[in-house]
Every structure is written in structure tokens, then in C-alpha cells.
Amino acid sequence: MFKKTLISLILAAGLAFGASASAETKVGFVYVGPIGDHGWSYQHDQGRLAVEKELGVKTSYVENVPEGADAERVIRQLASSGHNLIFTTSFGFMNPTVKVAKQFPNVKFEHATGYKRADNVATYAARFYEGRAIIGTIAGKMTKTNVVGYIASFPIPEVIRGINSFTLAMKKVNPEAKIKVVWVNTWFDPGKESDAAKALIDQGCDILTQHTDSPAPLQVAESRGVYAFGQASDMKAFAPNAQLTSIVDNWNDYYVAQTKAVMDGTWKSMDTWGGLKDKMVEMAPYGDAVPADVRAMADAVKNGILDGSFHPFQGPIKNQQGELVVKEGEVLSDKELVGMNWYVEGVEGSIPK
Amino acid sequence: MEMIGPALLTIITAATPLLFAALGEMVTEKSGVLNLGVEGMMIMGAILGFVAVHFTDSVTVALLVSILAGSAMAALFGLLVLKFHASQVPTGLALTIFGIGLSALIGQSMVGIAYDGLPKLSLPVLSSLPFIGDVFFRHDILVYLSLIMVFVIYYFLNKTRAGLILRAVGDSHDAAHAMGYPVVKIRFLAILFGGGMAGLGGAYLSLAYSPLWVEQMTAGRGWIALALVVFASWRPGRVLLGAYLFGGITILQLHAQALGIGVPSQVMSMLPYLATIIVLVIISSDPGKIRLNAPASLGRPFHPSR
Numbered sequence: 001m002f003k004k005t006l007i008s009l010i011l012a013a014g015l016a017f018g019a020s021a022s023a024e025t026k027v028g029f030v031y032v033g034p035i036g037d038h039g040w041s042y043q044h045d046q047g048r049l050a051v052e053k054e055l056g057v058k059t060s061y062v063e064n065v066p067e068g069a070d071a072e073r074v075i076r077q078l079a080s081s082g083h084n085l086i087f088t089t090s091f092g093f094m095n096p097t098v099k100v101a102k103q104f105p106n107v108k109f110e111h112a113t114g115y116k117r118a119d120n121v122a123t124y125a126a127r128f129y130e131g132r133a134i135i136g137t138i139a140g141k142m143t144k145t146n147v148v149g150y151i152a153s154f155p156i157p158e159v160i161r162g163i164n165s166f167t168l169a170m171k172k173v174n175p176e177a178k179i180k181v182v183w184v185n186t187w188f189d190p191g192k193e194s195d196a197a198k199a200l201i202d203q204g205c206d207i208l209t210q211h212t213d214s215p216a217p218l219q220v221a222e223s224r225g226v227y228a229f230g231q232a233s234d235m236k237a238f239a240p241n242a243q244l245t246s247i248v249d250n251w252n253d254y255y256v257a258q259t260k261a262v263m264d265g266t267w268k269s270m271d272t273w274g275g276l277k278d279k280m281v282e283m284a285p286y287g288d289a290v291p292a293d294v295r296a297m298a299d300a301v302k303n304g305i306l307d308g309s310f311h312p313f314q315g316p317i318k319n320q321q322g323e324l325v326v327k328e329g330e331v332l333s334d335k336e337l338v339g340m341n342w343y344v345e346g347v348e349g350s351i352p353k
Numbered sequence: 354m355e356m357i358g359p360a361l362l363t364i365i366t367a368a369t370p371l372l373f374a375a376l377g378e379m380v381t382e383k384s385g386v387l388n389l390g391v392e393g394m395m396i397m398g399a400i401l402g403f404v405a406v407h408f409t410d411s412v413t414v415a416l417l418v419s420i421l422a423g424s425a426m427a428a429l430f431g432l433l434v435l436k437f438h439a440s441q442v443p444t445g446l447a448l449t450i451f452g453i454g455l456s457a458l459i460g461q462s463m464v465g466i467a468y469d470g471l472p473k474l475s476l477p478v479l480s481s482l483p484f485i486g487d488v489f490f491r492h493d494i495l496v497y498l499s500l501i502m503v504f505v506i507y508y509f510l511n512k513t514r515a516g517l518i519l520r521a522v523g524d525s526h527d528a529a530h531a532m533g534y535p536v537v538k539i540r541f542l543a544i545l546f547g548g549g550m551a552g553l554g555g556a557y558l559s560l561a562y563s564p565l566w567v568e569q570m571t572a573g574r575g576w577i578a579l580a581l582v583v584f585a586s587w588r589p590g591r592v593l594l595g596a597y598l599f600g601g602i603t604i605l606q607l608h609a610q611a612l613g614i615g616v617p618s619q620v621m622s623m624l625p626y627l628a629t630i631i632v633l634v635i636i637s638s639d640p641g642k643i644r645l646n647a648p649a650s651l652g653r654p655f656h657p658s659r
Contacts, residue, residue, distance in 0.1 A: 033568075034457055034567075034568035034569065036457060036460060036461060036464040036567060036568040037464075037567055037568060038464050038465050038567055042464070149611070180610075180611045180613075181610070182607050182610045182611050183610060184607070185619055185622050186572070188567075188569070188572070189570075189572035189573075190558075190562075190563035190565065190567055190570050190572070191367070191370075191558060191562050191563055191570070191572060191574070192572070192603065193563070194562065194563040195363055195366075195367055195603060195604055195607055196607050198359070198362075198363045199360070199363065199604065199607040199608045199610075199611050200607075200611050202359035202360065202363070202608070203608065203611045203612065205611075214563070214565075214567055214570075215467075215565060215567075216563035216565065219467070219470075219563060219564060219565065220563075223470065237465055237466070237467050238467045238565060348613050349610070349613050352617055352619060
């Protein structure tokens with residue numbers, strides 16, 4: 001809150017000197033959470049630091065911006081204070097971004113995880129489901145109890161896609177393995193996330209994975225002697241023995257490339273959905289507990305995705321009711337993936353409405 | 354049956370931070386002061402406790418620092434509302450916002466650092482009992498302390514003269530003042546006590562519950578604690594019951610989901626708040642039921658001149 005005020009002041013000052021500063025490139029970032037979350041917003045801020053370091057341009061950021069009317073005000077302040085490129089890094093910033101973009105045709109906007117574009121609004125997201133296929137493979141091979149726990153946040157396509165990708169990969173290497181999904185209805189509550197982890201372990205899960213942002217479940221896994229996968233950043237410091245690997249968000253290259261495009265005048269509005277190939281999704285080094293044959297299998301999945309010979313959602317895929325949804329030899333299109341709201345066969349329970 | 358033990362263990366950890374914060378706030382409110390800054394005091398206890406354990410490696414120091422951190426925040430609140438007669442509600446809200454911001458600032462270099470968690474103390478003899486020993490007698494010191502505090506506070510409020518005076522100040526500060534009791538001093542001490550307890554609740558989060566530091570890690574538990582005081586109608590025993598009930602609901606819904614029982618998780622998440630609203634409705638529909646417990650001067654400023 002303090003920081004926000006401080007930045008507002010800086011922005012106001014920037015406004016006063018706006019005319020003189022307009023020649024140089026300035027990049028603004030809007031974060032939904034604190035940069036100290038060690039997860040989503042933290043990784044975006046790493047991208048901002050990369051831009052500063054590699055291109056030497058000025059950047060500014062506003063953290064903890066609620067997804068609502070406040071967001072529009074913050075984005076407008078950035079736009080009117082000499083920023084040429086503004087990244088808004090949460091789904092809920094979509095409408096405010098588009099609205100402000102109309103009023104500032106000369107400023108370029110980049111909105112993460114959304115689907116509305118304009119001449120000066122580009123969208124970008126990462127194919128985290130590719131990483132989920134890799135960790136699903138590892139989980140299927142390494143579970144002893146054949147029960148794997150999944151801590152989920154909110155029932156949106158992004159999360160459901162991850163559960164499906166994980167389940168398909170796990171079932172492929174171990175048809176006996178089962179998945180237990182627990183919804184915690186929060187992106188970020190270390191206490192509740194660790195409660196969910198404990199509940200899953202108590203019910204026989206010996207491997208945990210999460211789609212929430214804090215390292216708390218990994219700590220629980222470490223203290224209970226089970227395995228887990230990190231989320232958003234490498235969380236090995238919290239679970240040196242328990243972390244098998246981690247799906248790491250990497251926005252650095254994308255942010256640097258887009259900033260450079262603005263500087264060169266080659267920036268165009270487009271939709272980027274980057275994955276392992278674009279290094280937007282990366283895997284942390286395998287933990288010591290992952291045996292060589294499992295590493296080989298996980299690498300095979302990874303290389304298959306990289307060279308295009310494997311797709312996490314390639315047919316045949318059945319839905320929960322056992323109906324064939326994707327035929328052999330076909331893959332789900334990006335359009336279907338973006339709006340995914342159904343479970344594949346093998347996931348138990350139903351999606352909360 | 355084998356599920357019950359682990360579930361109970363988790364319920365105890367979920368309830369402990371709520372119990373600390375709510376007990377502290379209850380004593381503060383019993384003296385007639387409404388401090389909405391519980392969340393801010395908790396988070397300061399959480400960060401400074403974590404910083405202390407990181408640099409000194411001493412649990413004792415960390416817990417003392419947490420108590421001091423919560424009390425220092427409370428002292429600021431006390432100064433504003435008692436000395437400068439600031440309105441209690443906005444001052445408390447400001448304290449929460451201030452605490453969240455300040456803790457984030459202090460904690461910048463603490464993100465990404467791990468801590469092993471408070472050591473577990475197994476009580477001799479008792480902990481070797483089958484089942485009961487595992488569930489009830491192998492916890493860290495804060496769990497035991499929170500339960501002891503329920504009895505201490507009950508005894509203090511109901512069986513001691515000092516407790517009677519505190520309640521008198523909360524019920525009618527004018528009458529207490531007329532009888533020569535130092536109203537402001539008593540309230541200040543009650544506020545400090547509430548802050549210290551909230552600090553311990555925060556320390557439990559960052560040292561035992563999920564031993565790490567991340568911004569805003571209290572995630573609204575201070576507000577649940579505030580609701581809990583009303584839910585418990587200002588009685589220590591019911592605060593205990595309510596904390597374990599609220600903690601229990603959270604844990605049981607997670608277990609129900611993992612078992613595949615189809616309860617909408619959103620409904621379970623809102624149950625603690627729903628329960629509080631129902632209690633509030635009961636209170637306002639029949640004030641007589643509650644009047645004996647609710648501090649009559651709650652939230653009213655005290656001017657000794659009048």
C-alpha cells in the first residue's frame with residue numbers, strides 16, 4: 001500500500017516531466033499480487049529486472065493491484081506518464097487494459113492470459129500444461145500408493161487444463177494410479193494450502209502437485225516424507241528432498257523481446273502462447289530422488305513436445321463419461337484448450353460450479 | 354477410523370492461530386475497546402518472529418519478539434484511541450493496512466528462506482498413550498500455550514478482582530472512573546495484551562503452521578478471529594469451541610473433497626462467516642440473551658472530564 005502511494009507520487013512527478021522524457025523507452029508493469037509471493041508476480045518481476053538489465057531501459061511497477069476499477073486507474077496513470085509499453089499481468093486486467101488502450105493509441109499494451117486484442121493490445125500466455133504432462137509422467141512412475149494429490153485453486157480453464165494434462169500423462173505410464181483433487185478457492189493462502197496438503201497425505205497420497213502459489217505444500221511434503229512438485233518458481237529451498245522438479249514460469253525472454261520490438265518500432269499486436277519450445281515454460285532440475293529411468297521417460301515427453309512429435313492432448317482422449325472426445329491421431333485445438341471446462345477420464349469428482 | 358487421528362491433528366494446527374488472536378481480542382473488547390487491527394498485529398508478529406528465528410535460531414527469542422511486535426502495534430493503536438481519542442473503527446482498520454504494508458517491507462529479504470518449524474514437545478507418559486498420545490500430546494509449545502491461555506483468561510476474568518475491574522471498565526467506564534479506577538491505564542493494558550496474543554497467533558503461522566515468510570500470509574485469519582469473538586459471545590470457553598469448529602470446518606471440507614464427497618467447496622469456505630452472521634442475527638433479535646456478556650461500553654470513547 002505504501003509502495004503503491006510512493007509509485008503514484010513518482011508517476012505524478014513523471015507526469016510533470018512527461019514531455020521531456022517521452023523520447024526514451026519506459027516500460028510499466030502491473031502485478032496482481034505482491035512481488036514477494038515467490039510465485040506468479042515474483043516471476044513477472046524477474047522478467048522486468050531482465051528488461052532493465054539487458055536493455056538498460058527504465059521500468060516501473062505497481063504491485064498488489066486489485067482486479068477491478070483500481071486497475072484501470074493504475075494502468076491509465078502508467079499510460080499517461082510516459083510509458084511506451086505496459087504489461088498487465090493478470091486475467092482480470094483484461095477489460096481495463098483494453099479500455100485504457102483506446103484512449104492511448106500510441107502506447108503499446110501487453111495483457112497476460114486474456115483473449116481481447118486491439119491494434120495496440122497484444123496478449124500472451126504460457127502453455128503450462130506442457131510442464132504438467134512431464135510431472136504427470138514422473139508422478140505416475142514414482143507413486144507407490146498409486147494415489148496422487150492435486151491442490152487446485154479455482155475451476156477456470158487454465159487449472160482444469162493442468163489437471164487433465166497431468167492425469168493423461170500419469171495414466172499413460174501407470175493406469176492404476178488415481179488422482180485426488182482438492183479445491184482450496186484461493187491462489188495464495190499458505191496455511192490453507194498446507195492444510196490441503198496434509199489432508200491429501202492423510203488420505204494416502206504419496207505425491208503432491210499444486211496449482212496454488214505458495215511453497216507451503218512442499219514444506220508439508222518435506223516434513224511428511226512424501227514427494228511434490230514446485231509451482232511457478234524453483235522451490236527447492238523449501239523442500240530439498242521432496243521436490244522432484246518444478247514448472248517454472250519464465251517471462252524474461254518474452255519481455256526483453258517485446259521491449260526491443262517497441263524500441264525498434266517493429267512491435268505488432270499478436271497473440272503469443274509460448275511453451276517449452278519458447279522457453280516460457282521451463283523445468284527445474286530433477287530432484288535426487290528421481291531415478292534414471294524416470295528421468296529418461298520425462299525427458300522423452302519433454303523432447304517430444306519440443307520437436308512436435310508429442311502433444312499432451314493428443315487422441316484418443318475420453319471425457320469423464322467415457323465418451324471419445326478426441327479421435328486417435330487428432331489433437332485438441334488451441335481454441336478448445338483455451339475454453340476447457342470438462343475433465344478427462346480418470347479424474348474423480350466433478351468440477352465445482 | 355485411521356483417518357480421524359490425522360484429521361484431528363490438522364484441525365488443532367488450523368485452530369491455534371485463531372485461538373490466540375481471538376482470545377487476545379476478547380480481552381481487549383472486554384475492556385470496552387474494539388480493535389479491528391488484529392490482522393495487522395498478527396502479520397507483524399509473523400514477520401518479526403520469522404526474522405528473529407532466522408537471525409538468532411532461538412525459539413524463545415522469536416516468540417518474545419512476536420509478542421513485542423504485536424504489542425508495539427497495539428500500543429500505537431492504544432495511543433491513538435485512548436490519548437488522542439481517535440475513533441476506534443477506522444484506527445483499527447488503518448492498523449491492519451499499516452501492518453500488512455510494513456511487514457511486506459520488512460520481509461523483502463525473507464522471501465524464499467525456509468525454516469524447519471517449531472520443535473514438537475512430547476509430554477512424558479501422556480504422549481505414549483495409544484491414539485490420544487499421538488493426537489493430543491505431541492505438539493509444539495504454542496499449541497499447549499494457547500490451551501493454557503483459555504483457562505488463564507477464564508480464571509482471570511471470572512475469578513479475580515483484576516478481572517472484575519476490567520469487566521467493569523468495559524461495561525461502564527463512567528462508573529468505573531467514578532469509583533476511582535484508572536480506566537485509560539486498564540484499557541491500554543488490555544490492548545497491549547490483545548496485541549501480544551495476536552503476535553503469537555501470527556508467530557504460529559510463520560513458525561509452525563507453514564514455516565516460511567510470504568507477504569499477506571495471514572490471509573484474513575485476523576478477521577475470522579474478530580468474527581470468532583462475536584460468535585463466542587465474549588466467553589473464553591466458547592472462543593475455544595469456535596476456533597476448533599472454524600478450524601474443523603476448513604479441514605473437514607478438504608478431507609471430504611479428497612474422499613470425493615460432493616460438497617461445494619465454496620459453501621464450506623464461507624461457513625465460518627455464515628455462522629458468525631447467524632450469531633449476529635440472534636444477538637440483535639434478542640439482546641437479552643447476550644447482554645450479560647457483551648461489554649456495554651464496547652467501542653465508546655471515554656472522556657474522563659464528563
